[in-house]
Amino acid sequence: MTKHRPLILVANDDGITAPGIIALVSVMKEFGDVVVVAPDKPQSGMGHAITINSTLRIYKSNFHNVLDEYSCSGTPVDCVKIAVNKILKRKPDLCVSGINHGSNMSINIIYSGTMSAAVEGAIEGIPSIGFSLCNHSIDADFTASKNIVRKITANVLNNGLPHGVCLNVNIPPLGESEIKGIRICRQARANWIEELDERNDPSGNKYYWLTGKFVNFEEGNTETDAWALDNNYVSVVPVQFDLTAHHAIDFLKSKNYE
Amino acid sequence: MTKHRPLILVANDDGITAPGIIALVSVMKEFGDVVVVAPDKPQSGMGHAITINSTLRIYKSNFHNVLDEYSCSGTPVDCVKIAVNKILKRKPDLCVSGINHGSNMSINIIYSGTMSAAVEGAIEGIPSIGFSLCNHSIDADFTASKNIVRKITANVLNNGLPHGVCLNVNIPPLGESEIKGIRICRQARANWIEELDERNDPSGNKYYWLTGKFVNFEEGNTETDAWALDNNYVSVVPVQFDLTAHHAIDFLKSKNYE
Numbered sequence: 284m285t286k287h288r289p290l291i292l293v294a295n296d297d298g299i300t301a302p303g304i305i306a307l308v309s310v311m312k313e314f315g316d317v318v319v320v321a322p323d324k325p326q327s328g329m330g331h332a333i334t335i336n337s338t339l340r341i342y343k344s345n346f347h348n349v350l351d352e353y354s355c356s357g358t359p360v361d362c363v364k365i366a367v368n369k370i371l372k373r374k375p376d377l378c379v380s381g382i383n384h385g386s387n388m389s390i391n392i393i394y395s396g397t398m399s400a401a402v403e404g405a406i407e408g409i410p411s412i413g414f415s416l417c418n419h420s421i422d423a424d425f426t427a428s429k430n431i432v433r434k435i436t437a438n439v440l441n442n443g444l445p446h447g448v449c450l451n452v453n454i455p456p457l458g459e460s461e462i463k464g465i466r467i468c469r470q471a472r473a474n475w476i477e478e479l480d481e482r483n484d485p486s487g488n489k490y491y492w493l494t495g496k497f498v499n500f501e502e503g504n505t506e507t508d509a510w511a512l513d514n515n516y517v518s519v520v521p522v523q524f525d526l527t528a529h530h531a532i533d534f535l536k537s538k539n540y541e
Numbered sequence: 542m543t544k545h546r547p548l549i550l551v552a553n554d555d556g557i558t559a560p561g562i563i564a565l566v567s568v569m570k571e572f573g574d575v576v577v578v579a580p581d582k583p584q585s586g587m588g589h590a591i592t593i594n595s596t597l598r599i600y601k602s603n604f605h606n607v608l609d610e611y612s613c614s615g616t617p618v619d620c621v622k623i624a625v626n627k628i629l630k631r632k633p634d635l636c637v638s639g640i641n642h643g644s645n646m647s648i649n650i651i652y653s654g655t656m657s658a659a660v661e662g663a664i665e666g667i668p669s670i671g672f673s674l675c676n677h678s679i680d681a682d683f684t685a686s687k688n689i690v691r692k693i694t695a696n697v698l699n700n701g702l703p704h705g706v707c708l709n710v711n712i713p714p715l716g717e718s719e720i721k722g723i724r725i726c727r728q729a730r731a732n733w734i735e736e737l738d739e740r741n742d743p744s745g746n747k748y749y750w751l752t753g754k755f756v757n758f759e760e761g762n763t764e765t766d767a768w769a770l771d772n773n774y775v776s777v778v779p780v781q782f783d784l785t786a787h788h789a790i791d792f793l794k795s796k797n798y799e
Contacts, residue, residue, distance in 0.1 A: 335586040438796060492597070524648070
């Protein structure tokens, strides 16, 4: 480990003034010099989107009272890219994203702007963590979350992470005394059963809200993040960006594609 | 295999009138009944974004002369979700996306709207394939691509795919006689070295274009999609949506998080 004070990049997907990022920044200040680059508006559900068909703007901000701070017109991934390549003088020692207002466990990770910022940090070779509190409310209480964030951040700064791996941390919406501990897990096999909520606009034309019901296909499996959260544990899932289904290569090779 | 004529869902990210989707639809008509649900405007770089903070609209269209056809105001993933849950009467036998104007090999898959539609198809339990031609031009020649699409589609319809796996197919920008064949590969470790192209607007305020240079960290590795394409082969990579870095679980368990 280098002896300098860590340089920490903070991003999120709920926007630069969200209560979740305020809580995250307040903990990061204990660990190092903080630079915040976060969206200028909510960007939930943006997945790993980047802005390539339009332009990006950044605006100097002074909301968090940190080393440096910008709001960005783009997605969470854009925030990390512009921070690393334009704003920061050196590669940060840590990239954290969140604290998201709402769960990013199981299949939700693939739609998550919060986690895409952490994954982009990992792609850039930075130890990275995404934090989410399983409570969508803007008034969610982040008190217990801050202690979890503190513990996990200290561990990552001390022990590092394997190359190409970041962490997906989900915190149950409970008081500190009710949280049973931290579990290292894998992503549960689960999915959304979508319900397209159909409505009519004032002119009588149909429009839809995307909504749905979460269904866990591995109910009761103690290795999964869904089980950990259902049982009042914090879930920590190591996440990679190699999407190759290595186990399927032999199957395909046996089917005469080549 | 069931004996009915296959029902095939076609999506893309370049928009419902792009030459790439016209080429794809023309081949799919040979295999079954085709339903097209595609974005009403280009959605490149949208990754696995979904629309949750605003509404979705679909518009009946009659451009491709198929069984049913809609343009959608949302992202490629929205198109698949609304097709499966609102438009289609039964689960399709195949979901194809593309043909993308431009490469989606290696790390590009994570930013790709084309591939996110195929991955969403796989999440829904549908055999799914994303096709990309490594040529960004709107005037790209899809003649050779159509034969590749035909061959791979026939194989998937005959042999199926492992559960939770879709295919990422990239086609080199060559004439048919120059393409050496098809290779089953894994995603190459590679990344973009970003260059934020800084410009001034007419009022003198800065803005940025996200651009960059692709760097392959595994130059010469014959198992990778990057090698296949560099050597005039079509690359076929099996892709999964379980993002858990299973190999990192033991590392984390040894570091006293729990």
